[in-house]
Amino acid sequence: MPATGPKRNQIDENLRRVYDDMLDDDVPDRFEDLLRQLREQESQK
Template structure:
């Protein structure tokens, strides 16, 4: 059991490669970035966009809605 702990500690203490700022977590970082990029590139559903527009209209002062 002790050898497993030492092996895990050695993996954590290894310096990160110069081109890899995440070190041993680089694969996780790449997958998270890919997921985020995919999510951001999706279009907002029409119903959700309508709800946001309605919220914006209600949160504006009355004079701004009248065009003054």
């Protein structure tokens, strides 16, 4: 049974809040390093 009314609104608000928080997070250093390595490999081709 799908959520409706106030429960649906609360779910929507929580999902938006989590999504917005994720957008504010920095990319971890290890991912930056991996991206740099991939760019270097691509430029060597």
